[in-house]
Amino acid sequence: GQQLNQSPQSMFIQEGEDVSMNCTSSSIFNTWLWYKQDPGEGPVLLIALYKAGELTSNGRLTAQFGITRKDSFLNISASIPSDVGIYFCAGANAGGTSYGKLTFGQGTILTVHP
């Protein structure tokens, strides 16, 4: 089956630093999503990408859909303490029986030191 590999597995940074994490797949996706999960909560959608090469921003977050359709990255600029959490990438292929089915990476744990 499809596998998503996220890196790094964890990051420890100082407040104000920029963060970069990425996700690679063994298969092609036509949709990439980035979620954040806080302790005791469900994942919350940060950014959705639908087109190869697409670059999308949401405040201090920027994500890109790789041109090979097998990878995506997420950048966080000027990190703040509330950025702490687990970041998941997810890929999907809309259409047919796989409509809506997300495959998740294993997550990147982000710790921000004040």
Next chain:
Amino acid sequence: EAGVAQSPRYKIIEKRQSVAFWCNPISGHATLYWYQQILGQGPKLLIQFQNNGVVDDSQLPKDRFSAERLKGVDSTLKIQPAKLEDSAVYLCASSMDTLNIQYFGAGTRLSVL
């Protein structure tokens, strides 16, 4: 707009017991998903409903897990009998559109002793 509601938030049971989880999706969302999230991993899809029909249950351990979505709104996920390896967070999600935007509930944390 109310989000995806799940209950209970926590459940502790002994192995071989039965347990059930409940989910109420966002109003108007036709698609409902149940995921299993083991500690340290991303969510893994167990079953997907479109209205009250099953679209994908290929990853559901059908010998012990069952799910239903009567009337195409609320859903229940049942485990009978539970095993130690079923300890995980069970997440429910729903979506409305064709762009795979899924909204998640807070989950039910299950501990099997």
